[in-house]
Each structure stands twice: as C-alpha cells, then as structure tokens.
Amino acid sequence: MVFHKSLTRELTFTAVGVFVVLLAILLSTQAINLLGRAAEGRVANEAVAALIGFWALGLFPLLLILTVFVSTLVVLTRVWRDHEMAVWLSAGVSLRNWTWPIQRFALPLALLVAVVSLYVGPWAQQRSKQYAEILKQREELSAIAPGIFKESKAANRIYFVENYSGERGAASNIFVQDITEGRVATVLARAGKVETKENGERVLVLENGRRYAGEPGSKDYEEADFERFTVSIGEQQPLIGPATNRQALPTALLWASNRAEDKAELAWRLSMPLSCLILAFLAVPLSYFNPRSGHTYNLVFALLAYFLYQNGLTLTRNWISQDRIPVLAILLPHALMAGLGLLLMAYRSRPSMRFGQFLMRGLRSKA
Structure with a gap:
C-alpha cells in the first residue's frame, strides 16, 4: 500500500x-x-x-x-x-x-x-x-610523557625525561629516583633506553650519568659517575588470558x-x-x-x-x-x-x- x-x-x-x-x-x-x-x-x-x-x-x-x-x-x-x-x-x-x-x-x-x-x-x-x-604492560619508560614526573606501578620509583623518541625508544636527560627498603637512590643520566633480555627481564640502560645513594650527610652516602648503568624494571608479563x-x-x-x-x-x-x-x-x-x-x-x-x-x-x-x-x-x-x-x-x-x-x-x- x-x-x-x-x-x-x-x-x-x-x-x-x-x-x-x-x-x-x-x-x-x-x-x-x-x-x-x-x-x-x-x-x-x-x-x-x-x-x-x-x-x-x-x-x-x-x-x-x-x-x-x-x-x-x-x-x-x-x-x-x-x-x-x-x-x-x-x-x-x-x-x-x-x-x-x-x-x-x-x-x-x-x-x-x-x-x-x-x-x-x-x-x-x-x-x-x-x-x-x-x-x-608496556615498558614504563615508553609510558612517560616528556616534561612530566611519572610514578612506577610499584610506587617505588619516579621517572622524568626531558625528551623522548618513540621511534628509537630512547630518551635524553633522564631523572630516576628509587626508594628500596628506606634507601633513596637518585640517578641523573644524559641518555637511556629500555631493553628486554632473553629471559624476559626488562632493564633500563642509562648512559653518561651520575648516581647518588643514601641519606645526605651520613657516612654511607655514595656518589659516583658512570658511563653505563642498568636498572631492572621487572619481568615481561604474559598477555591477558581467556x-x-x-x-x-x-x-x-x-x-x-x-x-x-x-x-x-x-x-x-x-x-x-x-x-x-x-x-x-x-x-x-x-x-x-x-x-x-x-x-x-x-x-x-x-x-x-x-x-x-x-x-x-x-x-x-x-x-x-x-x-x-x-x-x-x-x-x-x-x-x-x-x-x-x-x-x-x-x-x-x-x-x-x-x-x-x-x-x-x-x-x-x-x-
């Protein structure tokens, strides 16, 4: 009709x-x-x-x-x-x-x-x-936006990068502060990148930097320069299951x-x-x-x-x-x-x- x-x-x-x-x-x-x-x-x-x-x-x-x-x-x-x-x-x-x-x-x-x-x-x-x-489950460094302080998922580490290249996976002018068992360690590096080892462990490789560890003014305070420093950031976790x-x-x-x-x-x-x-x-x-x-x-x-x-x-x-x-x-x-x-x-x-x-x-x- x-x-x-x-x-x-x-x-x-x-x-x-x-x-x-x-x-x-x-x-x-x-x-x-x-x-x-x-x-x-x-x-x-x-x-x-x-x-x-x-x-x-x-x-x-x-x-x-x-x-x-x-x-x-x-x-x-x-x-x-x-x-x-x-x-x-x-x-x-x-x-x-x-x-x-x-x-x-x-x-x-x-x-x-x-x-x-x-x-x-x-x-x-x-x-x-x-x-x-x-x-x-991405690498922690790749989740960082340049110019922003970023806390790790375990809440025991803070990252800051001035520049980050997503294509090469490298960053420059890096600040890392780690707090483990009450001990504070601060690392400053000119460059760094995230690598994954064969056993699945992820590490942050820092180059040309300086490391400060301990409480300032105490006897066990450490200060050292390095050309290459490796920081473990955990194991590669498996993807989500069914x-x-x-x-x-x-x-x-x-x-x-x-x-x-x-x-x-x-x-x-x-x-x-x-x-x-x-x-x-x-x-x-x-x-x-x-x-x-x-x-x-x-x-x-x-x-x-x-x-x-x-x-x-x-x-x-x-x-x-x-x-x-x-x-x-x-x-x-x-x-x-x-x-x-x-x-x-x-x-x-x-x-x-x-x-x-x-x-x-x-x-x-x-x-």
Missing part, C-alpha cells in the same frame, strides 16, 4: 538521524572522559580512539533498540499531530494496520541487534580488555555453562532483539497525540515505559545471576510489556472512550 512505503521511508530517514544524534552524544561524553584520563596519564594518548571504538561496539545494541523506539514515536506522533492519522482512519486503515509496516522496519534492526549482542559485543569486550592490558568476565565470554561458552551468572548473561543477550520488536510494537499506541490538547504527554509516558522495561529486564537478570529465579523468568518482562501494548492498542482503537470505561467494559465482557 501507499502508506506502507511512505511510512518505511520516513522511519528510515528518522532512524538515521536519531542514531547519529545518540551516537554523537554518547561518543562525545566517553571521549571527554577518556581524554581526561589520558591527560592524567592513566590512559595512553594513542589508546583513546581504539577504546572509544570498542566501547561503541559494546553499546551498539542498546543504541539500535533506542533508535527504533524513538524513531517510531517521532514519526507516528507527527502523523497524529498533522491529522494524517485521522485521514487514514476515515479511509478504513485501523491502528492495527500500522503494526506490520512498523515490524517490517524493526525486524532487520532486531536481527542486527542479535548479531552484535551475541557475537560482536563479546568480541569487542575481550579485545578492549586485551588492548588495555597490553598498554598497562575471557573471565561475563560480558566478554563467547555465546557458545555461555550456552554450555551451568552457572547462574552465565545463564543470566545469555538470557540478557537473547532479550535484546526481542525487546527491540516489543518496543517497536509498544510505540504504536504510545504515539497517540490529541491535536486539540496540544500537549505531548505521550512522550513522557513512552519514556516511562521504556525505563520500566529496561529496569525490569536488569532486575530479572540480576535475580537469575543470584539463582533466585529460573532463567525462563526473563520472559516475564517481555510478556508484561507485550500485554500492555495489546491493551493500549485495543484502547486506542476506541479513542472516544475513557480508559476507565474501557477497562470496565472489558471486565464485564469477560465476566
């Missing part, structure tokens, strides 16, 4: 705009957070873009679900506000006839949500952890696991595409707008329904992970929201009837 094509086209254009706006807001917020951590030295500068990308992949299913819900609300609210819905209703197109084109629009996005939540999301979580772990947290576990492992936490995570992932379809259906009656009133209270009720739905799913997932309820209980929030959508759909098909009268008539017909 004509309205099927026009509705699908308008939904598509609106969804693209909504998705871009939501993604820009979330990415800018995360980018500001990571840039602040990078300025403090907690995250490497070159890692910001990669971590933002992994974070966006993990949040992609939720963004798509919210895009489908908001796009449907915006488009159908405009149809009601511009009196187009009154024209279609007078032409014999009931509100239920809008369900199929809405679901046809939401179904491909729900399939994409399923693919991302079941496969791409766990991979992104694991890669993000691996990348962050690799950066943590995924251990639930969000990073592959779906196949969750399916074969009998742990309550793994069952809860699997139920959550399977709920994502189903919630996308249910929210798209729920948006049809929630988009009702009375042009005479001029108030957009329907958007407030729609947001309230969305938050109740997501919080209900989160609460159910937590209870499943605590082994308080069976895994099939995850279907209860979906059933409640689907039932609410059917109830509102039947009520909006009779807009002249008050909600209390509609409920009373429904109860009498069942009795």
Whole structure:
C-alpha cells in the first residue's frame, strides 16, 4: 500500500538521524572522559580512539533498540499531530494496520541487534580488555610523557625525561629516583633506553650519568659517575588470558555453562532483539497525540515505559545471576510489556472512550 512505503521511508530517514544524534552524544561524553584520563596519564594518548571504538561496539545494541523506539514515536506522533492519522482512519486503515509496516522496519534492526549482542559485543569486550592490558604492560619508560614526573606501578620509583623518541625508544636527560627498603637512590643520566633480555627481564640502560645513594650527610652516602648503568624494571608479563568476565565470554561458552551468572548473561543477550520488536510494537499506541490538547504527554509516558522495561529486564537478570529465579523468568518482562501494548492498542482503537470505561467494559465482557 501507499502508506506502507511512505511510512518505511520516513522511519528510515528518522532512524538515521536519531542514531547519529545518540551516537554523537554518547561518543562525545566517553571521549571527554577518556581524554581526561589520558591527560592524567592513566590512559595512553594513542589508546583513546581504539577504546572509544570498542566501547561503541559494546553499546551498539542498546543504541539500535533506542533508535527504533524513538524513531517510531517521532514519526507516528507527527502523523497524529498533522491529522494524517485521522485521514487514514476515515479511509478504513485501523491502528492495527500500522503494526506490520512498523515490524517490517524493526525486524532487520532486531536481527542486527542479535548479531552484535551475541557475537560482536563479546568480541569487542575481550579485545578492549586485551588492548588495555597490553598498554598497562608496556615498558614504563615508553609510558612517560616528556616534561612530566611519572610514578612506577610499584610506587617505588619516579621517572622524568626531558625528551623522548618513540621511534628509537630512547630518551635524553633522564631523572630516576628509587626508594628500596628506606634507601633513596637518585640517578641523573644524559641518555637511556629500555631493553628486554632473553629471559624476559626488562632493564633500563642509562648512559653518561651520575648516581647518588643514601641519606645526605651520613657516612654511607655514595656518589659516583658512570658511563653505563642498568636498572631492572621487572619481568615481561604474559598477555591477558581467556575471557573471565561475563560480558566478554563467547555465546557458545555461555550456552554450555551451568552457572547462574552465565545463564543470566545469555538470557540478557537473547532479550535484546526481542525487546527491540516489543518496543517497536509498544510505540504504536504510545504515539497517540490529541491535536486539540496540544500537549505531548505521550512522550513522557513512552519514556516511562521504556525505563520500566529496561529496569525490569536488569532486575530479572540480576535475580537469575543470584539463582533466585529460573532463567525462563526473563520472559516475564517481555510478556508484561507485550500485554500492555495489546491493551493500549485495543484502547486506542476506541479513542472516544475513557480508559476507565474501557477497562470496565472489558471486565464485564469477560465476566
């Protein structure tokens, strides 16, 4: 039909705009957070873009679900506000006839949500952890920014370099202060670099410098010049192993696991595409707008329904992970929201009837 094509086209254009706006807001917020951590030295500068990308992949299913819900609300609210819905209703197109084109629009996005939540999301979580772990295990000298005092991970050594060459891995005008068993040792060197021995030990090789050790004014105070001085900075640690947290576990492992936490995570992932379809259906009656009133209270009720739905799913997932309820209980929030959508759909098909009268008539017909 004509309205099927026009509705699908308008939904598509609106969804693209909504998705871009939501993604820009979330990415800018995360980018500001990571840039602040990078300025403090907690995250490497070159890692910001990669971590933002992994974070966006993990949040992609939720963004798509919210895009489908908001796009449907915006488009159908405009149809009601511009009196187009009154024209279609007078032409014999009931509100239920809008369900199929809405679901046809939401179904491909729900399939994409399923693919991302079941496969791409766990991979992104694991890669993000691996990348962050690799950066943590970098050589301490390469993590130093020129002109900034940097404390080692063991909090017993402080570094300062005036210039650093990332390509050659060498630094110049180096200051190192080491505190071991209460003894303070200060080393000043013109140049230095980090090397890894065959046994995996990492050493800081300093050249052409001077070393001060001990407490100034005491008898055991040492002062010496050197041409080459080696400082051990630990062993090369192995990279992160297999995924251990639930969000990073592959779906196949969750399916074969009998742990309550793994069952809860699997139920959550399977709920994502189903919630996308249910929210798209729920948006049809929630988009009702009375042009005479001029108030957009329907958007407030729609947001309230969305938050109740997501919080209900989160609460159910937590209870499943605590082994308080069976895994099939995850279907209860979906059933409640689907039932609410059917109830509102039947009520909006009779807009002249008050909600209390509609409920009373429904109860009498069942009795």
